[in-house]
Amino acid sequence: MIKMLSGDEAVARGAWEAGVAVASAYPGTPSTEILEDLVHYPNIYAEWAPNEKVAVDVAIGAAYAGRRGLAAMKHVGLNVAADSFMYASMTGMEAGLVIVSADDPAMHSSQNEQDNRTFAKFARIPCLEPSDSQEAKDMTIAAFGLSERFDTPVLLRLTTRICHSTSAVELGERVDGTPVEPKPFPRNPAKYVMVPGNAVKRHPVIEQRILDIAKFAESFPLNRIEMGETGLGIITAGVAYQYAKEVFPTASILRLGMTWPLPEQMIRRFAASVEKLIVIEELDPFIEEAVQLMGIPVEGKSIFPLTGELDPRVVRESAIHSSLLPASAHVPLPGVEVGPLPARPPVLCPGCPHRGVFYVLNKLKVPVNGDIGCYTLGLIPPLSAIHSCGCMGAGIAVAHGAVKAGSPEHHVAVIGDSTFFHTGIPALINTVYNRSRVITIIMDNRVTGMTGHQQNPGTGVTLQGETTTQIELEPLVRALGIKQVKTVPAYHVAEIEATLKEFLKLDEPAVLITLEPCVLLPEVRKTWTPLEVLAEQCNGCALCFRIGCPAILKSDELDARLQRPKALIDAALCTGCEVCAQICPQDAITFRQVEMSEV
Amino acid sequence: MRDAINFLLAGVGGQGTILASNVLVNVGLAAGYQAKQAEVHGMSQRGGSVTSFVRWGRTVYSPLVGAGEVDVFLAFEKAEALRNLNQLRMGALALVNLAAIEPVTVTTGGQSYPDDATLHQKISEVTREVIYVDGETTALGLGNVRAANVVLLGALSALMEREGLTGAELSADTWLKVIIARVPPKYADLNRQAFQAGREVVSSSS
Numbered sequence: 001m002i003k004m005l006s007g008d009e010a011v012a013r014g015a016w017e018a019g020v021a022v023a024s025a026y027p028g029t030p031s032t033e034i035l036e037d038l039v040h041y042p043n044i045y046a047e048w049a050p051n052e053k054v055a056v057d058v059a060i061g062a063a064y065a066g067r068r069g070l071a072a073m074k075h076v077g078l079n080v081a082a083d084s085f086m087y088a089s090m091t092g093m094e095a096g097l098v099i100v101s102a103d104d105p106a107m108h109s110s111q112n113e114q115d116n117r118t119f120a121k122f123a124r125i126p127c128l129e130p131s132d133s134q135e136a137k138d139m140t141i142a143a144f145g146l147s148e149r150f151d152t153p154v155l156l157r158l159t160t161r162i163c164h165s166t167s168a169v170e171l172g173e174r175v176d177g178t179p180v181e182p183k184p185f186p187r188n189p190a191k192y193v194m195v196p197g198n199a200v201k202r203h204p205v206i207e208q209r210i211l212d213i214a215k216f217a218e219s220f221p222l223n224r225i226e227m228g229e230t231g232l233g234i235i236t237a238g239v240a241y242q243y244a245k246e247v248f249p250t251a252s253i254l255r256l257g258m259t260w261p262l263p264e265q266m267i268r269r270f271a272a273s274v275e276k277l278i279v280i281e282e283l284d285p286f287i288e289e290a291v292q293l294m295g296i297p298v299e300g301k302s303i304f305p306l307t308g309e310l311d312p313r314v315v316r317e318s319a320i321h322s323s324l325l326p327a328s329a330h331v332p333l334p335g336v337e338v339g340p341l342p343a344r345p346p347v348l349c350p351g352c353p354h355r356g357v358f359y360v361l362n363k364l365k366v367p368v369n370g371d372i373g374c375y376t377l378g379l380i381p382p383l384s385a386i387h388s389c390g391c392m393g394a395g396i397a398v399a400h401g402a403v404k405a406g407s408p409e410h411h412v413a414v415i416g417d418s419t420f421f422h423t424g425i426p427a428l429i430n431t432v433y434n435r436s437r438v439i440t441i442i443m444d445n446r447v448t449g450m451t452g453h454q455q456n457p458g459t460g461v462t463l464q465g466e467t468t469t470q471i472e473l474e475p476l477v478r479a480l481g482i483k484q485v486k487t488v489p490a491y492h493v494a495e496i497e498a499t500l501k502e503f504l505k506l507d508e509p510a511v512l513i514t515l516e517p518c519v520l521l522p523e524v525r526k527t528w529t530p531l532e533v534l535a536e537q538c539n540g541c542a543l544c545f546r547i548g549c550p551a552i553l554k555s556d557e558l559d560a561r562l563q564r565p566k567a568l569i570d571a572a573l574c575t576g577c578e579v580c581a582q583i584c585p586q587d588a589i590t591f592r593q594v595e596m597s598e599v
Numbered sequence: 600m601r602d603a604i605n606f607l608l609a610g611v612g613g614q615g616t617i618l619a620s621n622v623l624v625n626v627g628l629a630a631g632y633q634a635k636q637a638e639v640h641g642m643s644q645r646g647g648s649v650t651s652f653v654r655w656g657r658t659v660y661s662p663l664v665g666a667g668e669v670d671v672f673l674a675f676e677k678a679e680a681l682r683n684l685n686q687l688r689m690g691a692l693a694l695v696n697l698a699a700i701e702p703v704t705v706t707t708g709g710q711s712y713p714d715d716a717t718l719h720q721k722i723s724e725v726t727r728e729v730i731y732v733d734g735e736t737t738a739l740g741l742g743n744v745r746a747a748n749v750v751l752l753g754a755l756s757a758l759m760e761r762e763g764l765t766g767a768e769l770s771a772d773t774w775l776k777v778i779i780a781r782v783p784p785k786y787a788d789l790n791r792q793a794f795q796a797g798r799e800v801v802s803s804s805s
Contacts, residue, residue, distance in 0.1 A: 004625050004634070108639045132635075132662075165662035166624050166636040245660040313665025331667040334689055334725040338681045339717060342710040344611065344702040346647040382707070545707040550646055553706045 005169045007162035008033035010133040014140025016041040017172050021067035024049045024058035027451035028074030029109040030163035031102035039463050048463045051422040052077035056084040063093035066183035072100040075116050089123040090202045091192050092151035096144035102158045105282045106309040115283035120155045120260040124210040127155045127260040129238040133167040161239040214261035222257025233274025240280045243315045262290050271296045282310050348377045350551040351575030353490035353516035359547050360497045361385040366412050369395040373416035374449040382548045393423025399438040400431050410504050414441045418448040418456040431509040432481035439503045440511045445518040477511045490516035493582045519575050529576035529592050533567045537588035540564030544580040603656030605664040609683045610649050610675025611700045615748035620651035625777045627655035630769040637662035676700050693729040737796050746793035753797020
């Protein structure tokens with residue numbers, strides 16, 4: 001049966017067909033849908049872990065216990081999980097272990113565009129790179145075979161254009177490649193206890209292993225030569241293979257399904273059979289440099305860009321610029337001057353419970369160290385209240401460091417509930433242990449928002465839909481030693497402001513939890529009640545525009561005295577959060593007729 | 600059909616652009632073509648621009664379409680129609696939904712939204728044929744504004760037939776089957792009507 005699947009869905013299908021027993025992940029674009037899809041298959045355990053390191057350790061535990069394990073994450077998740085990734089390479093496992101890294105060239109939704117193939121080389125682990133959804137499935141299955149054959153974790157490296165592209169996939173049946181009966185946990189400390197005395201003996205083993213895999217790569221069927229004309233030979237991998245086929249339909253191509261280790265003899269044979277050799281790969285010159293080290297003349301990044309994504313146009317125009325293609329290959333653009341168009345930046349949704357908090361932070365003019373999530377959008381004007389954001393869990397410690405460096409202002413760190421569980425907790429402990437007056441705001445919207453409403457340790461529900469212990473933030477924060485803790489409803493602007501002003505007088509760490517479920521959650525949508533502007537009372541003061549709510553528009557009606565546009569609420573967008581109504585000095589915006597808690 | 604047809608769908612988060620492109624790639628499969636689709640979500644749910652490519656052909660390699668190579672343009676929103684205009688091949692077909700979704704940069708930020716005269720003029724400079732559809736009003740007339748994307752798909756199916764991009768291998772029924780398989784059963788009738796209404800917009804414009 002043939003079905004259209006995204007690359008992520010194809011990996012999930014492959015994992016199921018390969019008989020994976022345990023899959024663990026932390027959501028992150030573009031990898032999130034792998035586990036979201038996998039959870040619908042029978043006879044497989046799938047979970048959201050609090051972070052990627054935990055997810056990788058969980059998959060390792062399953063593989064130590066003799067069952068196939070998979071962990072999935074976005075590329076920067078592998079930074080969090082790097083420690084585990086490295087020891088798993090040293091120990092090997094009893095059953096297959098596959099780590100899926102979804103890289104994001106062009107940073108469609110990421111803070112960097114690191115090329116994780118380097119992690120494979122670094123850890124002496126093989127790396128597979130599919131070029132479409134069919135291969136995403138096939139390589140997931142092949143990765144488990146490779147893992148067990150060579151006693152190694154395998155990195156399956158995807159990119160956004162593989163994860164979020166859809167193409168036809170031939171579905172197969174589930175094959176249980178590993179014993180279904182649980183085996184006793186291995187008592188093999190020489191292999192699984194990496195104290196120095198054992199680790200010293202394991203290092204040569206993994207160095208030999210990667211050489212053995214390189215030999216195997218020479219006949220690995222997913223590395224293949226497609227001979228065409230011999231004037232130009234192209235080594236390529238991943239989605240770049242598709243662009244190479246599109247732009248150079250007659251050239252000879254060496255398509256690498258395994259981009260680490262490389263099949264040196266195959267590359268030498270291919271290089272010898274063509275007049276000119278180039279590499280087309282996204283991001284780093286990873287293959288190119290390895291080929292250069294073999295002493296083979298090759299070009300890559302001197303022709304194609306080092307940063308961002310490739311696409312057929314980028315590849316074609318780069319090739320024309322380097323005279324690989326004639327100028328006649330150029331595809332003209334319409335070149336129509338469309339005039340200035342309004343920017344459409346992503347914004348906090350109408351009714352977002354984070355909005356009122358950022359309005360207050362902007363008003364208090366404090367430095368705010370942010371984190372990764374929907375609330376990072378608090379940086380966008382007119383809220384303009386995020387001043388640093390680097391990676392998951394960074395904000396609290398960055399604030400602490402700035403304070404310890406003598407930053408003269410009182411620092412506020414903002415972090416979401418899921419990000420707090422991810423890596424915020426150790427940083428908060430640090431503010432207690434090392435005594436800094438950082439104010440941490442945990443913006444608790446009861447869900448992992450940015451990646452599309454995944455469950456987390458605070459929601460009381462698992463990925464598989466089971467009810468579980470709901471980890472409460474306030475007792476947790478108190479147990480970490482924070483004495484000043486207050487939970488405030490996130491829509492109560494005055495109370496948030498009063499609490500922050502009180503905390504700003506303190507000389508100790510404090511935590512404000514702003515609580516309100518994400519306004520897009522299905523049960524919250526049912527309570528949406530649009531508000532109205534009483535035009536006769538509005539004097540066009542524009543204060544409500546300063547909360548940056550997409551539901552508040554400028555009316556065509558001007559205030560008679562000051563000739564300023566009055567406010568108008570778009571009933572199709574307004575959810576009735578009442579943040580604007582609370583800050584309107586003219587009482588010109590109606591409140592709900594019923595208290596929100598009663599709806 | 601021709602060797603390949605490259606579609607670009609452009610809209611604003613929440614308009615059903617991704618669902619429409621999912622329908623389109625599956626229509627391609629059902630008609631016996633190779634078909635691929637590529638999209639970027641990520642931050643698009645927060646009111647940002649959404650674009651998606653779909654390709655049909657005998658052999659389709661790249662899921663992405665390079666700028667200047669779009670044959671069929673489906674714009675769900677007027678400003679997004681203009682924003683993506685230079686992605687089109689000269690002489691492309693376009694179907695433009697007459698929805699205006701003003702971003703906050705317009706409503707409160709002082710930037711201005713393009714006027715209809717500019718839209719019509721610029722689009723006609725690039726395309727050989729353009730059809731304007733008021734998908735939301737049509738869908739609202741049928742009882743549910745959310746069927747606007749299916750009105751557009753109906754119009755697209757008729758436009759492609761009329762312009763000879765598709766032939767006997769792809770009937771309106773094939774389109775409908777793919778659409779109905781993707782909507783909750785209680786909305787099947789609504790979507791049938793929406794698809795038909797979209798087709799009528801094109802047939803009445805010729």
